Amino acid sequence: DTGVSQDPRHKITKRGQNVTFRCDPISEHNRLYWYRQTLGQGPEFLTYFQNEAQLEKSRLLSDRFSAERPKGSFSTLEIQRTEQGDSAMYLCASSLVGTSANTEAFFGQGTRLTVV
Amino acid sequence: DQQVKQNSPSLSVQEGRISILNCDYTNSMFDYFLWYKKYPAEGPTFLISISSIKDKNEDGRFTVFLNKSAKHLSLHIVPSQPGDSAVYFCAFDAGNMLTFGGGTRLMVKP
Numbered sequence: 001d002t003g004v005s006q007d008p009r010h011k012i013t014k015r016g017q018n019v020t021f022r023c024d025p026i027s028e029h030n031r032l033y034w035y036r037q038t039l040g041q042g043p044e045f046l047t048y049f050q051n052e053a054q055l056e057k058s059r060l061l062s063d064r065f066s067a068e069r070p071k072g073s074f075s076t077l078e079i080q081r082t083e084q085g086d087s088a089m090y091l092c093a094s095s096l097v098g099t100s101a102n103t104e105a106f107f108g109q110g111t112r113l114t115v116v
Numbered sequence: 117d118q119q120v121k122q123n124s125p126s127l128s129v130q131e132g133r134i135s136i137l138n139c140d141y142t143n144s145m146f147d148y149f150l151w152y153k154k155y156p157a158e159g160p161t162f163l164i165s166i167s168s169i170k171d172k173n174e175d176g177r178f179t180v181f182l183n184k185s186a187k188h189l190s191l192h193i194v195p196s197q198p199g200d201s202a203v204y205f206c207a208f209d210a211g212n213m214l215t216f217g218g219g220t221r222l223m224v225k226p
Contacts, residue, residue: 004159006159033213033214040125040218040219041218041219042120042122042205042207042216042217042218042219043160043205043214043216044216045213045214045215048212048213055212056212056213091159091160093159093214104150104162104165105162105214106162107152107159107160107161108159109157109158109159110157110158110159112157
């Protein structure tokens with residue numbers, strides 16, 4: 001399977017703990033996105049990378065959140081000092097952006113975080 | 117400030133009939149629109165898209181219509197099948213990211 005993969009699929013953590021999620025995009029894709037989805041809502045943009053450069057961050061991404069894409073391939077999203085409000089599905093997506101017209105993003109299956 | 121709205125949280129349709137899902141947007145600068153489908157415990161899956169230079173795009177049972185003057189997007193599924201039961205999100209491409217509506221849950225009854 002050469003789609004976007006995310007690990008872990010589920011994470012339960014105690015409030016105040018740190019968690020880290022991993023995303024492996026489609027190999028030839030140069031753009032990688034992180035989204036968050038809560039129940040009854042559509043995915044909300046958090047941040048994106050063009051190759052290894054983090055080019056945009058949403059105001060939803062508080063200073064407890066940090067994302068990296070060190071070699072322009074996989075990415076990690078870390079949440080420090082988790083709060084119950086961080087409970088959500090965290091979605092990673094990738095796309096190939098070039099000189100041609102818009103292209104769709106392909107999503108992974110997500111990591112469901114529950115903070116207790 | 118919701119830039120994309122899906123006003124119907126749910127829709128129930130009989131198998132074989134047409135499903136029409138609607139989406140309204142506020143920013144006339146948007147030029148590329150997409151529909152995604154999402155099953156429980158899975159990530160969204162791309163379904164169909166349309167550029168603002170068109171008013172219709174068709175792919176098999178799925179047709180997307182764009183009314184730029186009304187800032188309205190719709191997805192038609194004909195004929196609807198039970199396997200189409202899922203949550204459908206409209207989205208627009210803002211250049212660097214996708215902005216999604218809140219979703220409509222479609223239930224197709226056998």
